[in-house]
Amino acid sequence: MAEVEIYSAILCPFAHRSRLTLNAKGISYTLIEIDLQNKPANFLEISPYGKVPVLKHGNNRVWESTIINEYLDETFPKPALSPKEPIQRAHARIWINFADTRLFATSAKLLYGSSPQQHPLLRKELTEHLLFIENQALQKVSDRSPYWLGSEISLVDFTYYPWFEQLSVLEHFRGFEFPQGLDRLKQWWAAVATLESVKSIFKAPEFYIETYDRLYGAMNA
Numbered sequence: 017m018a019e020v021e022i023y024s025a026i027l028c029p030f031a032h033r034s035r036l037t038l039n040a041k042g043i044s045y046t047l048i049e050i051d052l053q054n055k056p057a058n059f060l061e062i063s064p065y066g067k068v069p070v071l072k073h074g075n076n077r078v079w080e081s082t083i084i085n086e087y088l089d090e091t092f093p094k095p096a097l098s099p100k101e102p103i104q105r106a107h108a109r110i111w112i113n114f115a116d117t118r119l120f121a122t123s124a125k126l127l128y129g130s131s132p133q134q135h136p137l138l139r140k141e142l143t144e145h146l147l148f149i150e151n152q153a154l155q156k157v158s159d160r161s162p163y164w165l166g167s168e169i170s171l172v173d174f175t176y177y178p179w180f181e182q183l184s185v186l187e188h189f190r191g192f193e194f195p196q197g198l199d200r201l202k203q204w205w206a207a208v209a210t211l212e213s214v215k216s217i218f219k220a221p222e223f224y225i226e227t228y229d230r231l232y233g234a235m236n237a
């Protein structure tokens with residue numbers, strides 16, 4: 017099998033998504049940690065957008081976490097992490113798009129790109145995204161099944177899970193409070209967190225808080 021390498025960064029939830037997909041498929045890979053505040057001189061040759069994650073698979077190079085994940089699912093088909101039916105595949109893509117354009121986008125603004133005056137509005141926006149997920153995804157799509165799309169784990173689960181593992185950062189540094197209720201979402205989170213592919217690279221809330229503080233503490237002073 018051609019060698020697989022993933023360029024990652026310690027706090028990057030997007031790289032985490034692709035590592036979860038690699039783990040779930042049992043693909044062995046080399047992890048290359050990039051210091052994003054001190055990128056290697058040739059980094060743009062590796063990553064055209066100057067970002068992580070980037071996947072190298074033999075001579076192939078792929079970037080953008082959701083596209084890396086689709087590439088992995090197509091190249092290493094077992095276990096399949098996308099539904100078979102076109103309509104379910106469409107729904108999986110809709111939820112992956114929701115993650116990028118809403119949940120992760122609002123969180124990034126709240127953490128890295130906003131003034132304290134904007135924080136209350138962004139916290140409210142995040143709460144609304146989570147309520148939407150509870151009501152439209154977990155109560156409807158997955159019903160009583162453990163995972164986002166039902167009884168089978170999928171790329172949708174691995175797209176969202178890193179946000180939950182790093183929730184402590186939003187709570188600690190931005191005063192975000194996980195909304196009351198949201199029982200299905202909490203059950204989903206617990207189910208995904210017990211998977212071996214997830215546990216094997218899990219980091220505790222304190223790790224994220226300490227690392228964020230070390231890397232971005234000055235920003236919050």
Ligand SMILES: N[C@@H](CCC(=O)N[C@@H](CS)C(=O)NCC(=O)O)C(=O)O
Nearest residue numbers: 028029030052067068069080081082
């Ligand atoms: N849409 C991209 C987002 C990747 C991204 O924003 N990565 C961040 C780290 S979490 C990065 O590399 N930032 C470096 C920079 O912007 O200079 C994906 O899903 O892969």
